[in-house]
Amino acid sequence: MRRLLASLLILAAGLGARPAAAAGFDEFQIFDGRIGEPGAVDFNLHYNLGRRGRLDSPREAGAPRNGMLLTPEIGFPTAPWHEIAVFLPVAREFTGDIYGGGFKVRNTFVSPGAADRPFAYGLDVELRHQSARFSEADWAVTLRPIIDLRTGRWQLILNPAVEMPLGRGGAIFAPAVRGVRQVSDIVWLGLEHYMDFGRFDRPEAPRGQAHQLFVTTDVKLTNRFALHVGLGHGLTHASDRWAGKVILSVDF
Numbered sequence: 001m002r003r004l005l006a007s008l009l010i011l012a013a014g015l016g017a018r019p020a021a022a023a024g025f026d027e028f029q030i031f032d033g034r035i036g037e038p039g040a041v042d043f044n045l046h047y048n049l050g051r052r053g054r055l056d057s058p059r060e061a062g063a064p065r066n067g068m069l070l071t072p073e074i075g076f077p078t079a080p081w082h083e084i085a086v087f088l089p090v091a092r093e094f095t096g097d098i099y100g101g102g103f104k105v106r107n108t109f110v111s112p113g114a115a116d117r118p119f120a121y122g123l124d125v126e127l128r129h130q131s132a133r134f135s136e137a138d139w140a141v142t143l144r145p146i147i148d149l150r151t152g153r154w155q156l157i158l159n160p161a162v163e164m165p166l167g168r169g170g171a172i173f174a175p176a177v178r179g180v181r182q183v184s185d186i187v188w189l190g191l192e193h194y195m196d197f198g199r200f201d202r203p204e205a206p207r208g209q210a211h212q213l214f215v216t217t218d219v220k221l222t223n224r225f226a227l228h229v230g231l232g233h234g235l236t237h238a239s240d241r242w243a244g245k246v247i248l249s250v251d252f
Contacts, residue, residue, distance in 0.1 A: 027071065027087075028214065028230065028245045030178040030192055032157045033110045033120030033148035035075075035083040041252040042075035042085070048245050067093035069101070080112040089134070102130035114148060122146035124161075137165030153182040170199040180218075188218040192230065196238075204238070211235040212243060224251045 028048060036042045049068040068091070075085035085108070089101030110122030124144035128135070140163060147158040160175040174197070180190040192214040198204035214232035221227055228247040234240045 027089075028192070028194060028212070028232065028243065029247070030157050030159050030176050031108065031122075031124055031144065031146055032155070032178075033114035033117075033122050033146050035080075035108060035110055035114075036077040036251060038077050038079055040077055042073075042077070042083075043250045043252065044073040044075070045248045046071040046073060046245070047247070049243070067091060067095075067097075071101070081110055083108045083110075087128075089130075091134075099131070101134050102128065104128040104130075108146075110146065117148075118150050120146075120148040120150075122148075124159075135165070137168040139166040140164060141166065155180040155182075170201045172199055173197045173203075178216075186220040190216040190218070192216055192232075194232075207236060208238050209236055210239045212239050214243070214245070225249070 027046065029046070047068065047070055069089055070092070071087055071089040073085055073087050075083050077083040085106045087104035087106065089104075090098065091101055092098045104126055105128070106124055106126040108122060108124050111117065111120050114120035114122075123146060124142070126142040126144065128140050128142070129138060130140075131138070142161055142163045144159050144161040147160075149156045155178075157178040157180075158175070159177070160173075163172040163174055165172075174195060176192065176194045178190055178192045180188050182188050194210070194212040194214070196204075196210035198209065212232045212234055214230040216228060216230040219227045219229075226249040228245075228249070230245045232240075232243040232245070234243070
């Protein structure tokens with residue numbers, strides 16, 4: 001197990017040594033219907049990186065453009081059905097330039113007791129403020145429905161998200177889907193597909209859409225620590241050719 005984790009981390013680090021392209025995504029994460037216990041603190045450290053895509057994205061949004069993105073996430077469950085989380089992304093270009101990515105505040109509303117339900121649902125409401133390096137508009141709101149289906153060792157999660165820039169442009173349809181299979185008591189294997197179809201009133205042609213497919217591994221290291229590692233490949237010319245991600249989760 002230790003050799004497997006070390007190999008995945010070395011592979012992700014190797015990708016980070018190459019330039020990254022502008023992408024339609026600055027975060028590769030799919031949300032299920034589970035949150036922590038009220039009064040607890042959830043800490044996640046996101047590390048995203050990639051390799052230059054076939055062509056530049058027609059939408060000049062997303063980060064990092066030529067480097068890696070590090071995002072601390074701090075979540076505070078306030079009730080069995082609600083959690084608030086703050087995201088503080090920081091990007092580093094391979095030229096050495098380091099710049100802040102603004103902030104995101106996310107409110108998650110879910111059906112209580114989702115971990116014990118075969119069907120759970122919820123809604124993320126996200127407000128973000130980011131510079132032009134990250135987003136077409138300084139301010140934006142994302143509405144992200146959560147549909148969480150489970151049977152035995154299988155899980156299917158749908159996030160049909162709608163992004164709404166404030167004061168600029170129209171609403172964007174950016175859904176994501178994740179399928180997971182539990183292969184042991186502490187290991188899960190999955191596939192994730194992130195999509196960006198462009199604006200509802202002016203959808204992109206297939207060549208201009210962003211589609212990123214990830215193979216992922218989740219490992220429960222201890223009762224408090226978990227690791228999520230993914231390697232993604234772009235399916236269209238508007239996507240990054242390769243992308244990697246690592247998420248370290250800690251429960252306090």
